[in-house]
Amino acid sequence: MASTPPIDLPSGVTGAGAFDTPAPGEGGALFEYLLRLGDDALVLGQRLGEWCGHAPSVEVDLSLANFALDLIGQATLFLNYAGEVEGKGRDGDKLAFHRDVLDFRNCLLVEQPNGDFAQTMARQFLFSAWQRRLFDHLAGSADATIAAIAAKAAKEVAYHEELAAEWVIRLGDGTGESRRRMIDGLDWMARFVPELFEADDLLRFLAEKGIAADPIAFRADYEAAVARVLAEAGLEPPPAQRPILGGRRGHHSEHLGHLLCAMQFLPRTYPEALW
Amino acid sequence: MRVAATKPPPLEGEGLGRGGLSAGTASSNESTPTPTLPPQGGGSEAAIWQVLSSVPDPEIPVLSVVDLGIVRAVEPDRVAITPTYTGCPATQVIERDIRVALDAAGYRGVRIETILSPPWTTDWITPEGRDKLRAYGIAPPTRSAVACPQCGSTHTEEVSRFGSTPCKALWRCRDCAEPFDLFKCH
Numbered sequence: 001m002a003s004t005p006p007i008d009l010p011s012g013v014t015g016a017g018a019f020d021t022p023a024p025g026e027g028g029a030l031f032e033y034l035l036r037l038g039d040d041a042l043v044l045g046q047r048l049g050e051w052c053g054h055a056p057s058v059e060v061d062l063s064l065a066n067f068a069l070d071l072i073g074q075a076t077l078f079l080n081y082a083g084e085v086e087g088k089g090r091d092g093d094k095l096a097f098h099r100d101v102l103d104f105r106n107c108l109l110v111e112q113p114n115g116d117f118a119q120t121m122a123r124q125f126l127f128s129a130w131q132r133r134l135f136d137h138l139a140g141s142a143d144a145t146i147a148a149i150a151a152k153a154a155k156e157v158a159y160h161e162e163l164a165a166e167w168v169i170r171l172g173d174g175t176g177e178s179r180r181r182m183i184d185g186l187d188w189m190a191r192f193v194p195e196l197f198e199a200d201d202l203l204r205f206l207a208e209k210g211i212a213a214d215p216i217a218f219r220a221d222y223e224a225a226v227a228r229v230l231a232e233a234g235l236e237p238p239p240a241q242r243p244i245l246g247g248r249r250g251h252h253s254e255h256l257g258h259l260l261c262a263m264q265f266l267p268r269t270y271p272e273a274l275w
Numbered sequence: 276m277r278v279a280a281t282k283p284p285p286l287e288g289e290g291l292g293r294g295g296l297s298a299g300t301a302s303s304n305e306s307t308p309t310p311t312l313p314p315q316g317g318g319s320e321a322a323i324w325q326v327l328s329s330v331p332d333p334e335i336p337v338l339s340v341v342d343l344g345i346v347r348a349v350e351p352d353r354v355a356i357t358p359t360y361t362g363c364p365a366t367q368v369i370e371r372d373i374r375v376a377l378d379a380a381g382y383r384g385v386r387i388e389t390i391l392s393p394p395w396t397t398d399w400i401t402p403e404g405r406d407k408l409r410a411y412g413i414a415p416p417t418r419s420a421v422a423c424p425q426c427g428s429t430h431t432e433e434v435s436r437f438g439s440t441p442c443k444a445l446w447r448c449r450d451c452a453e454p455f456d457l458f459k460c461h
């Protein structure tokens with residue numbers, strides 16, 4: 001994966017992909033950052049929604065659907081705010097349903113397929129543990145709207161992390177089969193964790209202004225939390241793999257396009273449709 | 276601090292506008308019948324509180340939106356509410372129901388604002404609200420032992436972290452064997 005090209009700040013502040021026009025200035029950077037926050041939540045919310053009616057038990061079905069609800073709520077707030085910042089009349093719905101793959105800024109972890117229940121829980125734990133720490137930091141953001149959304153969502157995400165950690169432990173420390181599946185799930189997802197801690201120019205630019213949180217600030221805490229849960233689950237840390245980056249610049253895995261097809265079909269086919 | 280949805284006063288003949296992921300229906304966009312009470316465009320705060328305490332929570336109708344603690348401010352021309360959970364679908368229904376109630380009482384000029392900060396907490400459920408929950412069969416949020424709303428026993432256990440709504444968990448009483456919802460601490 002190519003590294004980010006050097007960028008002059010602040011005029012060239014951007015996380016844009018190869019096919020995108022860079023959005024210059026602080027407003028453009030903030031817009032991009034809000035897309036990252038919103039798209040992470042939106043894409044994972046949509047993924048979890050795929051479990052609805054298919055989960056191993058009704059209690060799990062409820063949990064996953066409620067996680068999805070929380071995440072889509074976060075996405076609505078972040079993307080509506082992104083639309084305000086952009087000032088081109090786009091709202092959260094427009095951003096969610098009328099952008100293509102290259103314009104999405106979510107991390108690659110959240111778009112990974114659900115696989116089996118263990119793989120879904122591996123993804124959830126690795127993501128929620130990160131997102132909770134991120135939101136804890138963003139609750140002190142210099143941007144009052146980001147701070148308000150993060151402070152509210154952090155309470156919900158703490159619950160996600162706790163529940164997902166319990167499942168990692170239960171499956172890892174369960175039967176031979178559940179253990180094997182959890183190991184496979186973690187192996188699949190672990191490649192996408194380094195991207196969560198990638199700090200590109202855009203992120204550093206906003207972090208210096210106190211708007212964004214540089215994830216390096218909580219990396220050690222995150223890794224310790226993951227190690228603690230894996231130890232309790234009786235699992236070895238997943239073997240080091242080549243990190244895969246690019247989601248923040250619009251370079252996604254093949255999975256995102258399929259997800260967007262399902263998610264965007266209705267509003268694209270019937271643009272003004274209402275319930 | 277006030278964020279996001281600062282809405283202009285509703286236009287004549289228009290209720291709640293289409294929200295982000297709105298569940299609004301055509302009928303919800305129709306104004307309610309002719310107001311009779313105070314003149315439009317404002318009113319006393321006490322009277323508005325009175326109207327709001329008649330608006331039930333759509334998921335837990337024994338609670339009013341005031342009992343639930345989501346009404347954060349009332350002014351002659353403004354009502355500020357805060358969502359319980361970020362993605363709670365009831366939030367949009369609540370806003371619509373408040374709009375309808377305000378319109379019906381003659382407060383068409385009172386606008387509804389959604390504020391996010393400080394975030395809602397179950398500590399804001401009123402003591403009356405907690406009693407109503409218990410009487411309805413839902414254990415109110417607690418940081419100590421969860422008591423069965425049917426028999427009062429604290430010999431209880433969690434069945435599922437999530438229940439019928441984002442704000443509730445499913446529990447079971449090990450004495451009277453009744454399952455029940457617990458309003459989670461949040």
